Every structure is written in structure tokens, then in C-alpha cells.
Amino acid sequence: MNDDYKKGYTGKTILVTGGGGAIGTNLCAALADADAKLVIILDDLSSGYQWNIPSKKNIMFVKGCVTDDVMLKRISFEQPEYIFHLAAFFANQNSIDFPEKDIQVNGLGVLKLLEYALFNKVERFVYASSGCSIYGSQAPLPLREEFMSMHLSTPYQITKMLGELYCNFFHNHYGLKVVKTRFFNSYGPGEVPGQYRNVIPNFIYWAMKGEALPITGTGDETRDFTYVGDLVDGLLRAGYYEAAVGQEFNLASGKETRIIDLANMINDAVGNKAGINLAQKRKWDTKSRLLASVERAKKLIDYEPKTEFNEGLLQTIRWVKDKWDYIEQSASFGPGVSSAVRDK
Secondary structure (H helix, E strand, C coil), X not given: CCCHHHHCCCCCEEEEECCCCHHHHHHHHHHHHCCCCEEEEEECCCCCCHHHCCCCCCEEEEECCCCCHHHHHHHHCCCCCEEEECCCCCCHHHHHHCHHHHHXXXXXXXXXXXXXXXXXXXXXXXXXXXXXXXXXXXXXXXXXXXXXXXXXXXXXXXXXXXXXHHHHHHHHHHCCCEEEEEECCEECCCCCCXXXXXXXXXXXXXXXXXXXXXXXXXXXXXXXXXXHHHHHHHHHHHCCCHHHCCCEEEECCCCCEEHHHHHHHHHHHHCCCCCEEEECCCCCCCCCCCXXXXXXXXXXXXCCCCCCHHHHHHHHHHHHHHCHHHHHHHCECCCCHHHCCCXX
């Protein structure tokens, strides 16, 4: 498998919104290593941390929100040629607690970035959608891109679909070269645990503190966990391959893992004897299984996830241990039910 798609970013100026997050920091490091002229990170650090941003000479960090017109005008002077729009108000429980903030960032923010991309004549706009969200609870497995659902159960799911629809409009009406990538249960180095974060960093954090791991449901629920390195590879391909333009496709591992098996693996890996606790499912958590098809991504952009789950999990644990002092200072679990469970 050749690396021509990475060479496509050499000498380019690239804007990554949400570049301070887990996926964003890994993507920005990969773009910098591909000899991009300049990688601009636009992030308000609402769920990212400056200590986690790669320190490279061709990475520039701008603190600001995607809805901030002043910051977008400032970035215009750098004339970005590519945009990876990863910024989002994440995720399900957060959107239920703060639905107006969700529509502002995930709705208006996408619209502003698309208008910005059109005005600045960018070569490619890659949108980070959520395969865990937009398929709803009635889609047959494995989840395929052609399935559409009107039965979405959180504001986050609704606004992620809205973002895809806006992308379709700008592509069909204005000819903007957009690509819609649908992420599945990302994990890996770079994600700090917290009240509205994903299950894996939270489980690792609690296990290292000797606490029982909370599972909402029976533990037989499954998710399609995708290593951040595989997601980054898919994003780089999405920004390069011409066949991806105007398309939507899953970026996933294509494999199921039971939540109870995940919890046991983490407890075993860190030596946590506290075990697990079962809790009642949340109202919005309507999907007992998640499994994505990656056939379209393989066909369009030669996407092929390479990281075995066991190895990816160990790499994540090693990163958490290495950054433990930072993580203990940064991890935040506020009051309420969402502080006791994880956002799957």
C-alpha cells in the first residue's frame, strides 16, 4: 500500500477545527509529519488541552470557537487549502444537558465553516460525522451508508446528521468538494477522561484509581471501537482521493467488542481488583450493538484498519500512564447521572 496520499499534503496549508481533541491532535501531528507548510488548529479547548497539542514548527494553535467570525477572519490570512472540520459539541449526554449549545456549535458552526470554505475556495472540506449517532436504533447490522433514519434520540445525533445535510447542499449547489466521514467509537492516545468523554479513557482512569467500572446495561452490549491511528489514516485518505468527493463513508474497525469484555481487559491490564458495577441504561442509549461496514471506504479510499484492539488498548493505557500527572489535573466529572456512567 503506497503513501502517495500523505505526500498530497506536502507544502499545503491546512485548517483543523477541533485540532486540540484526541483525534485532532493525532491528525495534526500526522499532517505536520507529512511536511505540510502549516497546520492551523482552531480549538476553544472546551474538551481539549494545550499540553496535549503537538509541539511542531509547522503547527499553529489559535484558541477560538468555530462560531467566532473574528477568529475565522484571522485564519483567512493564512489561506488554508484544506479544512478538516472535527470541532463538535461532544456528545450524546452533553447535548441532552445543553441542547442550545449543541445546535450552536454542531449546527451553526458547520454552516459557518462551509461558508468560509466556499469563500476561501478551499480544495477539500472533510467533515467528521458520527456513525454511532446518525444511523439510529433501527438500522440493520452491519451499518451501511445507504441507510437513513428519522428516529434519532439525542440532539447530538440530530445535529451530526444536520451537518451532513449542509455538506450535501454546499456540494450540490456550489460544487464545494466535501467528504463526509462517519466515526465509530474512537479510542487511543490523546483522549483525556471526563464526564462527557468516551468509555475507554474513563474506564482506564477509574481502573487506575482502583474503582469499580460502571456499565449501563448488561455488559453484553457491543461497540465498534476504532483506533485513533486508523481514523487518522482514513481522514488523510479522505482529503486526498478524488473518488471520496461528495461521498459519505464509515471509518471503523468493522469488529464488535462487548463492553463487559472491554471492562475486564482494562481491569486485568492495570491490576484493578474492584471489578464492575451494572447500572440502568440511559433513555437515549437505544443501541445494544454497533458494527459498521467499511466496504465503501475500502473501495473509495483504500481504507483498511490495521490496529488490533488488544494492542490499541495497551497503547492507550501506556499513554495514560505516561501523562498521568496531566490527566489527574485535567479529568473532570461534574455532578449528575452522567458523571457516574460513560458516554458510549
